[in-house]
Ligand SMILES: Nc1ncnc2c1ncn2[C@@H]1O[C@H](COP(=O)(O)OP(=O)(O)O)[C@@H](O)[C@H]1O
Ligand SMILES: C[C@@](O)(CCOP(=O)(O)O)CC(=O)O
């Protein structure tokens with residue numbers, strides 16, 4: 001079986017409010033970033049399936065004959081991707097010789113790939129191919145790299161089996177899928193996220209699939225098309241952590257102290273709803289300092305709640321303190337425990353003053369090749385100035401021509417994707 005080559009990209013995300021609480025059925029507000037993950041799928045004729053994941057130094061190759069032995073248990077359902085097939089997970093774990101639950105980056109990413117490949121190709125003829133994935137997103141830093149990876153994987157393999165069209169026309173540089181196709185991609189991406197996160201809410205893969213800003217509640221995705229232009233700083237503490245471990249930690253805490261933690265989750269839900277209301281008001285009436293006062297207080301309260309849930313980190317405390325000394329308000333974003341934080345900026349204030357105070361750029365993550373730098377140091381952090389209101393669908397999942405370049409970009413230059 002020969003599959004069609006394709007190049008796909010999906011964005012990362014920042015959660016404004018609702019991380020962790022969203023796993024327990026509460027509201028989250030999230031927005032796509034103009035940092036993307038790219039996947040190139042190429043047919044091959046060597047009887048092998050290869051994955052190249054340069055961001056995590058992973059290069060693996062299997063004989064098709066080995067993978068075929070894993071397939072008899074498969075139901076061959078391609079229509080939906082809601083529940084993990086426990087039998088396939090078990091076989092894959094045995095095949096990869098895995099015994100414990102908390103796996104390293106490379107093993108997790110490989111397992112997610114094999115799960116999607118075998119689930120979707122397993123009931124038919126299995127093709128020889130090479131998949132290469134590379135990303136502008138830092139891995140394991142709260143910006144949804146796992147979801148962008150999962151969305152790209154799902155879209156590429158669904159395209160390859162012909163479950164969704166390869167809509168790209170010769171004259172187009174990029175193309176998008178219809179709502180039904182996006183829902184299918186999202187549901188399979190959710191499965192890959194389950195392999196990586198254990199118990200994801202689905203908010204990250206929804207943003208990776210649809211892009212823009214959205215409200216997410218118990219699997220329901222509501223695009224927010226009316227939001228004001230906000231500027232936030234995105235700071236990477238560079239403290240590594242695993243979403244799976246942190247999500248499990250919060251669950252343990254809820255089980256241990258339900259009467260204490262459930263009100264905290266309810267409060268986070270109210271924070272997300274209040275934030276959404278204020279953002280909406282800011283689009284209908286003149287923006288005042290009072291709007292910003294409320295947004296800032298919500299950030300502070302939520303950061304305290306996240307600390308109560310046990311997902312804070314001294315590096316994030318430092319971020320909060322350093323920005324507070326400049327009159328700014330910060331919270332962690334994503335799973336916490338390190339990773340990234342967000343800081344709200346008021347109009348006309350501090351990105352520039354922070355930039356001028358912290359002007360060295362030695363990050364491998366975000367230095368531009370033109371010499372103009374986005375990467376700034378604040379203590380040990382990297383700061384990226386960005387707009388939240390990327391509400392146009394320009395950041396959503398795209399099928400791209402090999403030659404097409406990264407579009408968009410909020411403020412300044414970003415690194416070129418490497419690899420592929
Ligand atoms: N570019 C990539 N290539 C391969 N695997 C990736 C990539 N990006 C993310 N992953 C997978 O996702 C995991 C990180 O997921 P997670 O802990 O949820 O952090 P994040 O906040 O970045 O989503 C990595 O350990 C790896 O398994
Ligand atoms: C903590 C959580 O709310 C977000 C995790 O995001 P990330 O993997 O840290 O980018 C988990 C989830 O919603 O699945």
Ligand SMILES: [Mg+2]
Nearest residue numbers: 144146147243
């Ligand atoms: Mg993740």
